[in-house]
Amino acid sequence: MNIEDQQFRMQGVSLNELAKTYGTPLYVYDGQKILEKVSLLQKAFSSVNLKIKYATKALSNINILKLMKKAGTGVDAVSIEEVHLCLHAGFDPHEIMYTPNSVSFDEIKSAVDLGVMINIDNIPMLEHFGTFFGNEVPLCIRLNPHILAGGNAKISVGHIDSKFGISILQLKHVLKVVQAYDLNVIGLHVHTGSDILDAEVFLKGAEILFDAAREFKELKFLDFGGGFKVAYKPHDISTDIMEVGEKVSAAFRKFCKEYGTELEIWFEPGKFLVSESGLLLVKVNVVKSTPASTFVGVDSGLNHLIRPMMYDAYHDVVNISKLEGPERVYTIVGYICETDTIAADRKLKEVQEGDILAIKNAGAYGFSMSSNYNSRLRPPEILILNGKAHIIRERETFSDILKNQVDIGII
Incomplete structure (x- = not known):
């Protein structure tokens, strides 16, 4: 899905409005894209007795x-x-x-x-x-x-x-x-x-x-x-x-x-069916220049998308707060106390604090490999189907972090 050509919409739903309504970070999935991928695979193997077994671990x-x-x-x-x-x-x-x-x-x-x-x-x-x-x-x-x-x-x-x-x-x-x-x-x-x-x-x-x-x-x-x-x-x-x-x-x-x-x-x-359907929307917390790079620090990291650090995976990034304007080169990093580079040396429309970035191909192995590292909360998930946004997982709260911990009361 080329979100730039659609003025940052998914099935007509504004991604910026989703970020405003549900906050960031936020996973967003295009249900129609998933159905199209299933249909494509069925068409490709229509001459044989095909059974698709979706790899659950992806999402x-x-x-x-x-x-x-x-x-x-x-x-x-x-x-x-x-x-x-x-x-x-x-x-x-x-x-x-x-x-x-x-x-x-x-x-x-x-x-x-x-x-x-x-x-x-x-x-x-x-x-x-x-x-x-x-x-x-x-x-x-x-x-x-x-x-x-x-x-x-x-x-x-x-x-x-x-x-x-x-x-x-x-x-x-x-x-x-x-x-x-x-x-x-x-x-x-x-x-x-x-x-x-x-x-x-x-x-x-x-x-x-x-x-x-x-x-x-x-x-x-x-x-x-x-x-x-x-x-x-x-x-x-x-x-x-x-x-x-x-x-x-x-x-x-x-x-x-x-x-x-x-x-x-x-x-x-797994990835074939759901990867391209998914975006991870994040908010820019800081734009920090050093003698070597200009870092864009966002409110997410390897706790929500580990693939760039684990597999050196490339994920395209778009500044959906800017339809127009000059481009500059940035390195997008997370808020985790580790090196968690999401994307290095990328051209984006000029970034400012508060801008919303969309990280593409987050449908596969995004949430499913996420964690509470640094005691951070996992984001909610949104499924867009038939032109409507449906929340399919609530944002975690601090009580979720404590849920299974036992205070033994003697310390």
């Missing part, structure tokens, strides 16, 4: 989950708490894929009791599963394809040194475990990472997945994970979803014909 507000369900998606959950959240939002157990990592077997048993699809990513847990459930409970197996793909190294998860998945080199061991316990394997899963541009990466993963799938005779689906790249910068490139859909669908149809069954193809997009 887990129950209203966003309900919007996804209304759009026809399922969900991918990576913790038992996310499973419960998805059930609370109205998803049926069979619509939920549970893909944990390094959890206790008790958590997996809890997920089985809830009736969701279990995705196992290590051999010891596969053996525990076999010992406890035998062939009574269907499952999926997550494989590590050893493909180095994605942007920042911290979001590349399919390489040989990743903690995620069972190495494709251990497939024979997996097959022995499956045979020994007569496991009911109905799905295989791979995920190479995030910010993948090239359809060829998905095709390379597909071939590895197809080769493995030939060893399993009762499969119902193959899960290709997610990782589609979204645009961050002006004129930035993103994954050509239609090209990926065309090429991967053709390879998938060919495999299904060979396999003898029309399988489902699953994807687990």
Whole structure:
């Protein structure tokens, strides 16, 4: 969404008025943008039996989950708490894929009791599963394809040194475990990472997945994970979803014909569906010049958007208090007692104290990775749907900081 071309409005709603009404910092999500992204993915894979499993961890507000369900998606959950959240939002157990990592077997048993699809990513847990459930409970197996793909190294998860998945080199061991316990394997899963541009990466993963799938005779689906790249910068490139859909669908149809069954193809997009829908609105507290830089200090920081510091992620920033005027170069920083640079050396319309800045691509991993670091409060969330703004999370208060602390009364 180019908020500059729309005079700083989202679906006709003034962003400056939202900041005035609800205060800052403030997360704002464009519900229509989310629905458009779901529709685009459905269109790209219209020639195959597609199941979208939205990656809950990207943005887990129950209203966003309900919007996804209304759009026809399922969900991918990576913790038992996310499973419960998805059930609370109205998803049926069979619509939920549970893909944990390094959890206790008790958590997996809890997920089985809830009736969701279990995705196992290590051999010891596969053996525990076999010992406890035998062939009574269907499952999926997550494989590590050893493909180095994605942007920042911290979001590349399919390489040989990743903690995620069972190495494709251990497939024979997996097959022995499956045979020994007569496991009911109905799905295989791979995920190479995030910010993948090239359809060829998905095709390379597909071939590895197809080769493995030939060893399993009762499969119902193959899960290709997610990782589609979204645009961050002006004129930035993103994954050509239609090209990926065309090429991967053709390879998938060919495999299904060979396999003898029309399988489902699953994807687990998170960032692709919600990142571009979201803005983080912040207020300028101070404009501070040094011999090296001019800093714009705002009323937010890495406690509300950690991606720039954790992943060196680029987030475009717009001064929505200024439609016109000269541009100057600024470095936007937060109010946290750490180095929390949000954006370095950016051209903005001349900034003054009290101006409102909009930080783009805050829909994914903004609130969901936020914290109370420095005992700061987390912001409210607003969803704009059908041209109306709805508050979907209240701003925290100081009582929320104290809520679970216990004053033992003897100090």
